[in-house]
Amino acid sequence: MLxxxxxxxxxxxxxxxxxxxxxxxxxxxxxxxxxxxLLQKFAIFGLFAIGYxxxxxxxxxxxxxxAAFLGVGSYAAVWSFKLxxxxxxxxxxxxxxxxxxxxxxxxxxxxxxxxxxxSILTLAFAQMSYNLAxxxxxxxxxxxxxxxxxxxxxxxxxxxxxxxxxxxxxSTVLFGIKMSGYSGFYFCAVVxxxxxxxxxxxxxxxxxxxxxxxKSNQTRMKFTGFNTRPYMITAFVISGMYAGLAGSLMAVTxxxxxxxxxxxxxSGEVVLMTxxxxxxxxxxxxxxxxxxxxxENIFSAFNxxxxxxxxxxxxxxxxxxxxxxxxxxxxxxxxLTLGVLFMIIIVFLPGGIIQGIERINNRFFKKSSxxxxxxxxx
Amino acid sequence: xxxxxxxxxxxxxGTAALGLAGTAPMFFVRNASAAGYLNDPGSAxxxxxxxxxxxxxxxxxxxxxxLRAYELAVSHLNGEGDGGMMNTMKPxxxxxxxxxxxxxxxxxxxxxxxxxxxxxxxxRMIEKDGAVMITGGSSSGVAIAVQGLCQEAGVIxxxxxxxxxxxxxxxxxxxxxxxxxxxxMSGAALGPVLEKAYGTERNAYHLTADYTWGWTQEASIKxxxxxxxxxxxxxxxxxxxxxxxxxxxxxxxxxxxDTLILNHYGKDMINSxxxxxxxxxxxxxxxxxxxxxxVPLYSRLxxxxxxxxxxxIFGSTNWHWSLADEGSKAFVKSFGEAYGFxxxxxxxxxxxxxxxxxxxxxxxxxxxxxxxxxALEGHKFDGMGNGxxxxxxxxxxxxxxxxxxxxxxxxxxxxDVLEVVExxxxxxxxxxxxxxxxxxxDLGPCNNGAA
Numbered sequence: 001m002l003x004x005x006x007x008x009x010x011x012x013x014x015x016x017x018x019x020x021x022x023x024x025x026x027x028x029x030x031x032x033x034x035x036x037x038l039l040q041k042f043a044i045f046g047l048f049a050i051g052y053x054x055x056x057x058x059x060x061x062x063x064x065x066x067a068a069f070l071g072v073g074s075y076a077a078v079w080s081f082k083l084x085x086x087x088x089x090x091x092x093x094x095x096x097x098x099x100x101x102x103x104x105x106x107x108x109x110x111x112x113x114x115x116x117x118x119s120i121l122t123l124a125f126a127q128m129s130y131n132l133a134x135x136x137x138x139x140x141x142x143x144x145x146x147x148x149x150x151x152x153x154x155x156x157x158x159x160x161x162x163x164x165x166x167x168x169x170x171s172t173v174l175f176g177i178k179m180s181g182y183s184g185f186y187f188c189a190v191v192x193x194x195x196x197x198x199x200x201x202x203x204x205x206x207x208x209x210x211x212x213x214x215k216s217n218q219t220r221m222k223f224t225g226f227n228t229r230p231y232m233i234t235a236f237v238i239s240g241m242y243a244g245l246a247g248s249l250m251a252v253t254x255x256x257x258x259x260x261x262x263x264x265x266x267s268g269e270v271v272l273m274t275x276x277x278x279x280x281x282x283x284x285x286x287x288x289x290x291x292x293x294x295x296e297n298i299f300s301a302f303n304x305x306x307x308x309x310x311x312x313x314x315x316x317x318x319x320x321x322x323x324x325x326x327x328x329x330x331x332x333x334x335x336l337t338l339g340v341l342f343m344i345i346i347v348f349l350p351g352g353i354i355q356g357i358e359r360i361n362n363r364f365f366k367k368s369s370x371x372x373x374x375x376x377x378x
Numbered sequence: 379x380x381x382x383x384x385x386x387x388x389x390x391x392g393t394a395a396l397g398l399a400g401t402a403p404m405f406f407v408r409n410a411s412a413a414g415y416l417n418d419p420g421s422a423x424x425x426x427x428x429x430x431x432x433x434x435x436x437x438x439x440x441x442x443x444x445l446r447a448y449e450l451a452v453s454h455l456n457g458e459g460d461g462g463m464m465n466t467m468k469p470x471x472x473x474x475x476x477x478x479x480x481x482x483x484x485x486x487x488x489x490x491x492x493x494x495x496x497x498x499x500x501x502r503m504i505e506k507d508g509a510v511m512i513t514g515g516s517s518s519g520v521a522i523a524v525q526g527l528c529q530e531a532g533v534i535x536x537x538x539x540x541x542x543x544x545x546x547x548x549x550x551x552x553x554x555x556x557x558x559x560x561x562x563m564s565g566a567a568l569g570p571v572l573e574k575a576y577g578t579e580r581n582a583y584h585l586t587a588d589y590t591w592g593w594t595q596e597a598s599i600k601x602x603x604x605x606x607x608x609x610x611x612x613x614x615x616x617x618x619x620x621x622x623x624x625x626x627x628x629x630x631x632x633x634x635x636d637t638l639i640l641n642h643y644g645k646d647m648i649n650s651x652x653x654x655x656x657x658x659x660x661x662x663x664x665x666x667x668x669x670x671x672x673v674p675l676y677s678r679l680x681x682x683x684x685x686x687x688x689x690x691i692f693g694s695t696n697w698h699w700s701l702a703d704e705g706s707k708a709f710v711k712s713f714g715e716a717y718g719f720x721x722x723x724x725x726x727x728x729x730x731x732x733x734x735x736x737x738x739x740x741x742x743x744x745x746x747x748x749x750x751x752x753a754l755e756g757h758k759f760d761g762m763g764n765g766x767x768x769x770x771x772x773x774x775x776x777x778x779x780x781x782x783x784x785x786x787x788x789x790x791x792x793x794d795v796l797e798v799v800e801x802x803x804x805x806x807x808x809x810x811x812x813x814x815x816x817x818x819x820d821l822g823p824c825n826n827g828a829a
Contacts, residue, residue, distance in 0.1 A: 037501035135588050135615060144589030144618060145519045146493045148526055148549075151820055169530060169822070180530075181505075254501075256523060258493040296495075297502055303486045331433070331488070 010200065017196055017283070021189050025182065032298055036181045040253045041293045043188035044246045047195045049273045049285030051242020054199060055235055056271070057280035058208060060215035062119045064267050065106065065126030069099040069240040071133060071262035073247025075140070078147045078257045085157035086170045088179050088187070088252045092245065099244020100237050107236035111229065114218070126267050133259040146258035172252050184253040191249060192286075195242060200282060202238070211235055243270075276345055278352030287353050295338050302330035415746045416532045416827030417508040424481040425745065427452070427732070428503030430514040430524060431538065435491035436619040437516035437644040439679050440724040444514055444538055445486060446717055447725035451732035454712070455482045462712040463733060466705040466761035471740040478739060485509060491516070491618070493523035500524050504531050510745045511536060513731055516644070516724060517618075518542030518591035525554035532827015534747050536731040539724040541643070541675050543594035546775035547816035552824040553747055555754055555769065557734065557776045558727045559807070561595035562815050564674045564694040565602030567780040567802035571692065576637070576670060578607035583635035585626055585650060587642050588615040595641045598815060599674050603639075611635040616642070616650070623650040627657050636664035638671045647673060648683035655687040676783050679722045681795040688785030688795060695781045697726040697763050698798055706763040720793050730762045734769075748824040766804075772811035774821065780807050 024042065028034040033042075052066055073095035080091040110121040133141040141147055149169055158170070172179040179187055202208045210231050213221050221228050251257055260266070273292050278284025307323045307330065314322060329337045349355045419425045429448045432441035454462045457474035464472055476482050485507040487499030496515065503509040512528050513536035515521035521540035528535035529551040537545060537556040541564070546556050582603055586592040592615065600610050611633055616626050627650070630638055638659060642650050654660075654671055662669040673680075676693030699710045699720035709729060713721040721729070734754065742749040755771035764778035782800040789795050809816070 032506065035502065035506035037498060037505050041498070134617065144493075145544075146523060148523070151822065169526075171530065254497060254527070256493065256497065256526070258523070260492045260494060297498060300488050301485065301499070301502065331486075 010204075013200065014193070014197055018193050021193055022186070024189070025185070031294075033294055036185050037253075038293065038297050039182075039185040040188050040249075041297070042290045043185065043192040044249045044253070045270075045273065045289035045293055046286035047188075047192050047249070048243055048246035048270055049277065049289040050192075050195055050199050050282070051239045051246070052270045053239075053274050053279070053282070053285045054202060054211075054242065055239035056274055057285070058203065058211040058215060059232060059235055061111075061114065061232070061236075062271070063110075063122040063236075063239075064119045064264065064271065065110075065122030065124075065129075066239070066243050066270050067262050067264070067266035068106070068126040068129040069103055069243035070247035070250075070266065071129065071257070071259070072102045073099045073244030074251045074257035074261055075133070075147060075247075076244070077248035077251035078149070078255055079140075081149060081155075081172060081251070081255050082147075082153040083156060085155060086173050087157075088172050088174050090157075091172070091252060092191075092248045095244045095248025095251070096241045097244075099247065100241040103237045103240020103244075104233065107233050107240070111232050111236060123264060123267070126262060127264055130259060130262040130264070133262055141257070141259060144259060146256050149255050172255055179252050180254075188249050188253065191245065195245065196282070196286070203282060207231070207234070272342065276342060276352055278354030281352070281354045284352050284354040291353070292338065295334050295341075299330050299334040299337060304331075414826065414828050415748075417504065417510045419480055419508075419510065419745060422480065424483045425477055426503075426507055426509045427482060427484045427735075428487065428500065428507065428509035428512040428514075429484055430487045430489055430496060430500050430503065430512055431728075432491045432516050432520070433488040436646050437491050439683070440516040440539055440644060440677070440722065441489070441514075443679060443722045443725040444516060444728040447713070447721060447729040448484065448513070448732055450713055450716055451729045451736075452482045452484055455733070455736050459716070460712050461708075463705050463709050463729070463762055466708050467733060467737070468759060468761045471737050472733070473740075477736045478743070478745070482736070489515060489517075489520050489524075491520060493520055496520040496524050497527045500527050501531070504528075504533055509533065510747075511735055513735070514538040514728065515540055517589070518545055518594075519589045521545055521556075522549045522590060525549065525551050529553045529822070529825055532747060532825040534735065534750050536735050538728045538731065540591070541595065542591035543598065543815045544590050544819075546773045546819075547594070548818040549590075550773050550819045550821055552751060552774075552821040555731070555734075555774045557731050557767075557769075559694075559696050559778070559780050560775065561591070561598040561674070562809060562813070563780050563807040564595065565598035566807040566809075567694050567782050567800075568599070568672070568674060568692065569602040569606050570802075570806075571782045571800055572603065572672065573606040575692065576667075580608040580637045580667070581611045581635045581665070582608050582637040582639050583611050583630050583633055584613040584639045584641060585623070585630075586613060586615050587618050587646060589618060591643070592641045594815065595674055596639075599639055599641065601815075608637070616646075618646060620646065621649060623653050624657070626650070627654050627659070630654075630659065631657065631662070634664065636667045636669055638669070640671060640673045641675075642673070643675055643677070644680065645683070647680045651684045651691070652687050676796065677723050678720070678793065678796055679724070681785060682792060689787050691785045692799070693783055694802075695783050695796070696723045698723065698781055698783060698796055699726075700794070700796075700798065701763060701781075703761075703763060703765070705761040709763060726763060733762070734759070747826050751824045770811070772821075773816065773819070777804050777808055779804050 024039055025034050055061055055063055076098040077091035077095040080094045084090055106125045110118055177183050214228050273288035274285045277288025304327055311319045311322045431444045432438055453459045454464050456476050485503050489496035500512050511534045515538045518540040521537045522545055525535045535554040539558055541560055543561050584596050586596040614626055640650050659669050671691050673691055673693040676695045681688045710720050738750045738753040739745050742753040754769050757769045760766045767776050767778040769776055780802045781798050783796040784799045786795055786797045
């Protein structure tokens, strides 16, 4: 009976999640975010944050180096496009495999420590990877310029399958479907839904329970005879593979890989996303990722002219005043807005956006919540 | 577990409800592309251009000046202000009523001097704002990344400040155009001047920004200085945006080199040059010769930022506001009236690029990228501040005179920090399209971006 209920609710969660994700082009359009590139970013970074949350949210291990796996995934995918084929499936596969292997190496060393030492170790490894990609491994990564496709790439499988010369640069495809624009978004969205489902299953599996046990008290786990280390490494590798998947999707939608993807700021970004959305919740990191990417892409594009248009209904003097007040917070000042928002959320809603939604829910819908829990709006 | 389930569900439902409430029929009518090319303004009364410049990072000063220039160009194109270079540009098809009768609108974005961010920003302009042309960039890495994107997407890219040989060399694209000069031209122009000033027996030490621009400029300057008999003692790569260069400058003191060549730009150049001077390099005497510093790519903004340190230092530049030709004077005048100070070379090249694009559309009679490419390839023009200039069809590089400049010893104002030592004629800096520094690229076909 109980298990059936859980299965049911799981189905419901997945259905609703899929519906929301797949209809993003419609409901994000009114706020100016319904265009392919940003939608792809939502899906990709949502996936990245979900994977990160498997480590940080479930086990409490704060990794500051996840961007390294993102970068490895991107480079692997672009190399797959360069050497093998423009089909995206091998690229995604290699991205996940390489980042998984890389995560195993780093995790094997880093997980010997916990707490702040673990964070510092991952940060150090990520910074090392970044510097390697930036200058030392230039033949593989093409340094700061970034790895790009060229007409001279061998693409062994593609050239075996068809002999007609490609005019211009080829684009990434999934068996003939171009992976740019909306089709690229739907591909990412499907992967996001799958990734979400796997994360949901993990969090409800015995394995997930062990991870949560590690978070609440690792010493006690060890005393009961549990060897936590294999579990930790597995969680680390899984979350690294998610990052690699996200990285390879970035390459799928835009076949270029740059070293700055591995920079510590990128690692910090996913921490922010997770905390902003709600650590340990499944949907929170996705929301956090969406919010940050929205700020980065939409807020940063506001310039004074756009502000003047926005406040055009006000009398001139007041309009100028408003523009002067608001302009430091938009355009190049978008970081400032994000910082303020982040502070507000951390101070008032330590549980992130999810906690905020819960509070609103409790205040307004508490009384009827039990009655409403089965109603469905679509 | 169960409690969180319920709340999670309600959260999801809330989100879904919000989503469905916001449902608009926009989804299925997105930019139907029956027109034949991407973002065709059709019968709309305006056309949108995308200005993608660094607003944060090591090149933010240049980016800010570029944006000013673009805004000025838009107002001139729309017939506002005094018209600037539209009074001096020859030949001129523009009428001061926008482009092809359409009012010019623009959107801006921050490249953050990062390829990823720049591409995301350019994609937003193309996909969301419907820009027909992207221009800007103050880093060659970014310019090359965005140029590749514009080629794939099918819009025109008018490169802003990008000095790497690769932009119109191994990474050239049919949809991309560069007005700015490049590393090879700097080397070719500087060589004879350096020989005259410092002789033929020098031992040079390079500090180089570690990306495409630094690499190609270092190679070009190295070739050119070795050609006049100099020896290259060492070349060291430094990360972009390092801030502190002392760890790279200290080894120079003991290297036995008597010349330091700084292949840096923007805030990096300001920092490395200032620190080199603070470390007393210029007061040193090595092998009986005074130690000298050379900054191959100079800009007035940087010279201003470095202050006293630039006095007497040689470099090259694409354009300088003190030039006395009609085009430069007109541009400096209208820029000065609008912003209160003279424009930088970054501003100049961006302003010219915007006008050249508009003029090409006017001549082609359409915004269709392939037609605009045809109109620009091999186009010869004058009156834009650099004398007679040609957009070479083979690599989409502009060929024109190059300025060799020197930090002024007695500046008359805070903007008057550079003096033009020599105007190197075009013939001296010209090279064959298959020159070894530019080989390996292919323009490929042009792309209209139609589905």
